[in-house]
Amino acid sequence: MSDILISEVGPRDGLQSIKAIMPLDAKKAWIKAEAEAGVTEIEVGSFVPPSLLPQMADTAELVRFAKGIKGLNVVALVPNIRGAQNAAAAGVHAMSLPFSMSETHSMKNLRKNHAQMIEEIKEIAQIAKMANIHFAVGLSTAFGCTIEGAVDEDQVAHLAEAAANAGAMEFSLSDTTGYADPAQVKRLVKKVASAVGADKMTTLHLHNTRGLGLANVAAGLDAGITTFDASLCGLGGCPFAPGASGNIVTEDLAFMLNAMGCKTGIDLDKLLRVRDILAAALPDEPLYGFTPDAGIPLGMEQRNKG
Template sequence: MADILISEVGPRDGLQSIDRIMPTEAKKRWIAAEAAAGVREIEVGSFVPPSLLPQMADSAEIVAFACTIPGLNVVALVPNAKGAARAIEAGAHAISIPFSMSETHSLKNVRKSHAQMLEEIAVIAGLAKAARVHFAVGLSTAFGCTMEGPVEEDQVVRLAVASAEAGAQEFSLSDTTGYANPAQVKRLVRAVKAGVGAERMTTLHLHNTRGLGLANALAGLEEGITTLDASLGGLGGCPFAPGASGNIVTEDLVFMLEAMGVNTGIDLKALLDVRAIVAEALPGEPLYGFTPDAGLPLGFEGIAA
C-alpha cells in the first residue's frame, strides 16, 4: 500500500470548535513539535472574521510562523474570496474552502446557495492560480446532514464536477456530522472519482462521532484515498453530538496505519509527547485517544520499515 499523508487539522478544526482560545505561542509550539515528529501537512488556521471566531484571530501570524518550518505544507481554511486573499497574503501554501452538499446547511452556515458557492469557488480559484497556491474544496455534509438527513450521492458528484469546472484542484469528502459508514465511504469515493478523476479525489475528513472513524478511514484507503485528516487528541469534540468525540484521533490513526505496515513518516512516540503541549495550554479540555491511554505494545517501533 502506498505511503499515506496524515493532515493534522487540530490547530484549525479542533481549536475553532472549542470556546477557549489557545495562546499564540502555544499554537506555535504545537505546530513545531508535530512537524518535528514527522507530520508533513498541518491546517494551521482559518481566515474567518475574528468577530465570529476569535480563536482564529492570529491565523496570519501562525501561517507566517509555520511557513518557516522546512518541509511542512501549510494549509489554511477560507470561508470566501476575502478570506482567501488574506490567507494568500499571509503565505499559506494551500487553501481550502468548505462547500456544504446540503443546501440547507450551506444557507445556514455561510448564507449562500449552491449556485452562489460555485461563483465564490470560481473567484477563489482565480486568486489561487494567480498566486500559485493550491486550492482544494471540502465537500462537507457529504454523507448526511443534521438538517436535511441523507444527502443524495448524485448531488455530491454533480457539485464536485461543477466545482472542478470552476477551478478546484483537489477534493475532500467530509463527514461533517458523523453519519458515514464504511460501505457508504467506498461507494461515494468511487462515484466522485468517476466524476472528477482519481487524481483530484484524494482526501477524507472523517469524524468518530459514532465510533466508525477508523473503519471509514480504512474503507477509504481501500478505494485509493491518499490523505486522511485527523486531530491530535480528537480535539474539538462534535457540536452535533454532545459528549461524543469529533475528529479522528491522529495518534490512533497513525498507530493503526503503522501497525499495518503503512508508512506515514510519523514518529508515534514523539507524536504522543505533543499532547502535553496541548494539555498544558488547554487545561481541562477533553483529549481523546485509545493509543495514548493504553500505550504502545511491546516491540512497536513507531515508524514502519
C-alpha cells in the same frame, strides 16, 4: 504499502470548536512539535472574521511562523473570497474551502446556496492561480446532514464536478456530522472519483462521532484514498452542525496506519508527547485517544516510525 499523508487539522478544526482560546505561543509549540514528529501537513487556522471565531484571530501569524518550518505544507481554511485574499496575502501553501452538499447547512455555515458557492469557487480559483496556491474544496456534509438528513450521492458527485469545472484542484469528502459508514465511504469515493477524476478525489475528513472513524479510514484505503485529516487529541467538530463532535484522533490514526505497514513518516513516540502541550494549554478540555492510554505494543518499535 503506499505512502499515506496524515493532515493535521487540529489547530483549525479542533480549536474552532471549543470555547477556550489557546495562546499563540502554545499553538506555535504545537505546530513545531508535530512537524518534528514527522507530520508534513498542518492546517494552521482559518481566515474568518475574529468577531465570528476569535480562536482563529492569529491565523496570519501562525502561517508566517509555520512557513519557517522546513518541509511543512502550510494549509488554511477560507470561507469566502475575502478569506482567500487574506490567505494569499499571508502566503499559505494551500487553501481549502468548505462546500456543503446540504444546501441548508451551506446557508447556515457560509450564507450561500449551491449556485452562489460555485461562483465563489470560480473567484477563489483565480486568486489561488495568481498566487500559485494549491486550492482544494472540502465537500462538507457529504455523508449526511444533521439538518436535512440524508444527502443524495448523485448530487454530491454533480456538485463536485461543477466545482472541478470552476477550478477546484483537489477534493476532500467530509463526514461533517459523523454519519458515514464503511460501505458508504467506498461507494461515494468511487462515485466522486468517476465525476472529477481519481487524481482529484484524494482525501477524507472523517469524524468519530459514532465510533466508525477508523473503520471508515480502512474503507477509504481500500477505495484508493491517500490523505486523511485528523486532529490531535480528537479535538474538533463543526459549530454549525449540532452534535457533530469527534474528529479522528491523530495519534490513533498514526498507530493504525503504522501498524498496517503504511508509510506515514510519523514517529508515534514523538507524536504522543505533543499531547503534553495541549494538556498544559487547555487544562479544562477533554483530550481523547485510545493509543495514548493503552501505549504502544511491544514489538512495534520498527514500525513506529511509519
